[in-house]
Amino acid sequence: MVMNVSIEPKKILILGGGTAGWMAANLMIKAWGKYGFEITLVESPDIGIIGVGEGSTPMLKSFMDSIGLDEKDWMPACNATYKLGIRFDGWSTKPGFPRYFHPFPAQIDDYTAPAFYYNSLARRNxxxxxxxxxxxxxxxxxxxxxRSPFAGENFPFTLLYGYHFDSGLLGEYLGEVARQRGVKHMQAKVTDTTINADGRIEAVIDDGGRVHKADYFVDCTGFRSTLLQEALRVPFEPYAENLFNDSAVVFPTPRPEEIAPQTISTALNSGWAWTIPLTSRIGNGYVYSSAYTTADEAERELRDFTGVGDSNEVEARHLKMKVGRVTKHWAGNCVAVGLSQGFIEPLEATALLLVQLTVQNFIWALETGNFTTEKRDWFNDDVNGRFEAVRDYIVAHYVVNSRADDGYWQDNANNDKVSRQLYDVISTWTSGKNLTDELKRQKNKDYYPTMSWHCLLAGYGIYPAKEGLQGRDAEKHQAKLNEIHEFIRRCSLNYTPHMELLKSQERRA
Ligand SMILES: Cc1cc2nc3c(=O)[nH]c(=O)nc-3n(C[C@H](O)[C@H](O)[C@H](O)COP(=O)(O)OP(=O)(O)OC[C@H]3O[C@@H](n4cnc5c(N)ncnc54)[C@H](O)[C@@H]3O)c2cc1C
Known part of the structure; x- marks a missing residue:
């Protein structure tokens, strides 16, 4: 971050106290508290938070580290578990590829991944x-x-990991931290906004008639987008042509004794279901398209899938999702963060990553632009680029599916409304060319690394038919595979069992 001693204190008003609002509050008080900025968060308890969003990428660890929170403290408070990646079940019908894992990277991969890249290229050829x-x-x-992500100090190889957590508890925890660090907190519902002739927000007015003035307004009001979309009328660009899912049904079930550090994402009739393990329960959700099934049918399907049947003890919650993004995330003196700026379905749990990057970039853009609009276009282009990159990676999961079901899955496979970039990635793969080179050409590596794309396309078994492949020295090949397997197995023995670590955190809390 740029050190600028001449920074004048400013007033920031964050509207909305969901995870996005409290993440923004923590990052801003950390960056600007020292300059005497006044940061206030206003939220309406009547409206409440969306209360879903239980999985993260490794970026959440960097967020927690950046604001100085120790996972030994916050994880037990939020019923959190570790996440090493996502298992995809039933997205492909190719023989030998009924499921695959999208792992977060590990240092050890340097020894094993080259063989995978070599093989996947050779097999495509x-x-x-x-x-x-x-x-x-x-x-x-x-x-x-x-296994957990932690090994003893005699095995100094690190790996990236994310978390699963109770989103309500995480919001409360972050709220408590932000308040302790000086963020002012008010409960009120904003009902009006005054905008000056330059299109800047002067003040918001709450239902008690109080007027809240600020230099910058951060819209964290969820799908309502009260300031950016409603008051400033910034247009929303839906992704409905690319991503058909617009609804979800969710409910918890009891957790098993042992918890695997993974999200499971299972393809169902008109979408997919997540299975997310917390220390207190399993979070289940079915993300589906209302054009292909009804809310009742979706709930029935999720009940059958999870095995809870007609149990009255399980109460399902139904949600609507607004999928897409605003054309500009920063307009006038207002920046939208979280669901108010856009949402891409949670298949790769990327929403909080986009929250974090948006706030960090906004802080950087304001500081380096001396609190003018100098960096605003750069900021908007950068955030849009990130949304598009995540969208393309998610869309890829649908367009390369090989499920034979009528309707939803075939319409997804036949969807030709894909971006030029995604089209080039898929055709590079299917024509047997080097995908890493293509991703470099597209400068895509900042968003999804080559490993993620390789795992996705190889994990679906997008290869020439087995019968047409040329044989090779089978014995030598098997020996090499066994060697890799043995290497990974023995490395993994160094890492503490997941449950052991979670229990020790609970004991300490
Ligand atoms: C089905 C589903 C699954 C998801 N899964 C994941 C996941 O696995 N991983 C992930 O990272 N993300 C996931 N997400 C996204 C995640 O839930 C959100 O990004 C996250 O919770 C942040 O939400 P938010 O703070 O933007 O909005 P909300 O939680 O909706 O908060 C909005 C806030 O604004 C306040 N507010 C609104 N209007 C006003 C007003 N007029 N005056 C005062 N206050 C107001 C509300 O009271 C509330 O405090 C998922 C989302 C959905 C829909």
Whole structure:
């Protein structure tokens, strides 16, 4: 961050106290508290928060680190568990590829991933070699073995990990921290906004008639987008052509004794279901398209899938999702963060990552632009680029599916409304060319790394038919695979079992 001693104190008003609002409050008080900024968060308890969103990417660890929170403290308070990646079940019908794992990277991968990249390229070019990603990555193996991300100090190889958590508890925890660090907190519902001739917000007015003035307004009002979309009328660009899902049904179930550090994402008839393990329960949700099934049918399907049947003890919650993004995330003196700026369905749990990057970039853009609008276009282009990159990676999961079901899955597979970038990625893969080179050409690596794209396309088994492949020295090939497997197995033995670590955190809390 740029050190600028001449920064004048400003007033910031954050509207909305969901996870986005409290993440923004913490990042801003950390960056600007020292300059005497006055940061106030106003939220309406009557409206409440969305209360879903239980999985993260490794970026959440960097967020917690950046504001100085220790996972030994916050994890037990939020019923959190570790996450080494996501297992995808039933998205492909290709023989040998009924499921695959999208791992977060590990240092150890440097020894094993090259064989995977080599094999996947060779197999696309007709050689009969193992191309399933699960054979090559430490995190994929460790998730099944229910290992935590921590090894003893005699095994100094790190790996990236994310978390699963109770989103309501996480919001409360972050709220408590922000208040202790000086963020002012008010409960009120904003009912009006005054905007000056330049299109800047002067003040918001709450239902008690109080007027709240500020230099900058941060809209964290969820799907309502009270300031950016409603008051400033910034247009919303839906992704409905690319992503069909617009609804979800969710309910918890009891957790098993042992918890695997993975999200499971299972393809169902008209969408997919998440299975997210917390220390207190399993979070279940079915994300689906209302054009292909009804809310009642979706709930029935999720009840059957989770095995809870007609149990009255399970109460389902139904949600609508507004999928897409605003054209500009920063307009006038207002920036939208969280669901108010846009949402891409939670298949890769990317929403909080986008929250974090948006706030960090906003802080950077204001500071380096001396609190003018100098960096605003850069900021809006950058955030839009990130939304598009996440969207394309999610869309890829649908367009390469090989499920034979009528309707939803076939319409997804036949969807030709894909971006040029995604089209180029898929055709590079299917034409047997080097995907890493193509991703470099697209400068895509900042968003989804080459490993993620390889795991997705190989994990679906997008390869020439097995019968047409040329054989090779099967014995030598198997020996090499066994060597990789043994290497990964022995590395994994160094990592503490997941449950052991969670229990020790609970004991300490
Ligand atoms: C089905 C589903 C699954 C998801 N899964 C994931 C996931 O696995 N991982 C992930 O990272 N994300 C996930 N998300 C996204 C995640 O839930 C959100 O990004 C996150 O909760 C942040 O929400 P928010 O703070 O933007 O909005 P909200 O939680 O809706 O908060 C809005 C806030 O604004 C306040 N407010 C609104 N209007 C006013 C007003 N006029 N005056 C005062 N206050 C007001 C409300 O009271 C509330 O405090 C999921 C979302 C959905 C829909």
């Amino acid at each position: 007709g050689l009969d070699v193992e191309g399933h990603p699960d054979h090559f990555f430490l995190n994929s193996y460790m998730a099944e073995e229910k």
